[in-house]
Amino acid sequence: MEETTAFVVFKFKEVNYSSILAASHLNTSTSMPVTSTSLGDFEYNEFIRRWFEFSFMICLSLIGSVGNVHTILVYVRVKDMHERFHVRTLVTWLSVVDLITCLVVMPFETVTIRLNHSMTSNALCKLARYIGHTTITSSWLILTVIAHERYRKIYSTLLGTYSGPCSCRKLISWMRLKSTSFKHRLICTLVIISSLLISIPIFVIIGIEQVEIKSTLLNGTQCTTLKQYRSILSAGLYSGMIGMFGLLCFIYCAYRYWKILQLIHKQYEKEKRRKADCSEMKHNAEEEQPFNSGCCNIGRYKVTVSLIIATGLSFCSFILFTIGIAIVMSDSPLKNHTSNAVLMRSLFINNAFNPVSYFIFDDKFRCACRKLYMKQK
Structure with missing residues (x-):
């Protein structure tokens, strides 16, 4: 028993x-x-792992939204900023483009971090990525136009020359009859249309793709490049062309701003010599007047300095994003690391921090911000 x-x-x-x-x-x-775990549990664990990336995007969206709204209001409502008609329209359009990125594109990318394997709307996926590519391309082009306009304006002011093209004389004559604001609005409109056309392939190569989660037995759906377009001749070629286009824009901006800085440096050296001559002739008060006037002229270029900083920031974010793409393409062990995820999101840094560069390096912009809140026009 x-x-x-x-x-x-x-x-x-x-x-x-x-x-x-x-x-x-x-x-x-x-x-x-x-x-075994559910898809929701897996996504939550991934969200916890990517909390820094999620927080980074939230901060960029908030900073960019507040900053670009302030920039638009300052250039539209404060009369002191109307004197900057050579950059006023361009900076306003740039801020509108950056604001769209901060209010539409960044929130969508933030949601994809939280619901990385549960995206189901193919239309929303395509539209959000299309808007993102359009605004980023428009930002590059407008920064390039600003660099060209700064170069043309400063050279024509200091040297008394016009650095414009010699061909298409009828078009140039017609443009010269129009106001600067009209010219810039026309240019920005053409920039937006060009960016919309350049970004059309996004509707084809981006969409909802079913993916298998290797660490589990689960399947999910992501907003990513479709499998049939993940070759070098399709998505790779398109990405390479966009990257080369952006690099050419930054090279042109660097050349123009370098020429501007050289000219400003020469003017600064002339003012220093004039100051030395004035100090030797203190008994003659009339001799001090030219130097004081020259100092005021040098101070007017702070808006150009702030725009140079904004362009440099855009270039740095572009380089960081390129490094992130290279890590992903090379299938490096850092592919899924948090640092590489931040590099992939660094392309949005300039959209958020352009207004910060205006505020830090431009005294007149800071004064205009105070007047905006004090209701002083």
Whole structure:
């Protein structure tokens, strides 16, 4: 009787232990039970792992939204800023483009971090990515136009020359009859249309793709490049062309701003020599007047300095994004690391921090911000 009872108990334990192993899906490589998880639990764990990336995007969206709204209001409502008609329209359009990025594109990218494997709307995926590519391309082009306008304006003011093209004389004559604001609105409109056309392939190569989560037995859906377009001749070629286009824009901006800085430096050296001459002739008060006037002229270029900083910031964010893309394409161990995820999001830095550069490096912009809140026009 006791032997029978012992045999039954042993058999029950064996069957029970076998059922536990079967339910837990024993992993033969680690000899540890792997419990099954739902898609929601997996996404939540991924969200916890990517909390820094999520917080980074939230901060960029908030800073960019507040900053670009202030920039638009300052240039539209404060009369002191109307004197900057050579950059007023361009900076306003640039801020509108950056604001769209901060209010539409960044929130969508933030949602994809939280619901990385649960995106189901193909139309929303395509539209958000299309808007993102359009605004980023428009930002590059407007920064390039600003660099050209600054170069043309400063050279024509300081040297008395016009650095414009010699061809298409009828078009140039017609443009010269128009106001600067009209010219810039026309140019920005053409920039937006060009960016919309350049970004059309996004509707084809981007969409909702079903993916298999390797660490689990689950399947999810992502807003990403479709499998049939992940070759070098399709998405790779398009990305390379966009990257080369952006690099050419920044090279042109660097050349123009370098020429501007050279000219400003020459003017600054002339003013220093004039100051030295004035200090030797203190007894003659009339000789001090030219130097004081020259100092005021040098101070007017602070808006150009702030725009140079904004362009440099855009270029740095472009380089960081390129590094992130290179890490992903090379299938490096850092591919899924948090630092690389931040590099991939760094393309949005300039959209958020352009107004910050205006506020830090431009005294007149800071004064206009105070007047905006004090209701002083």
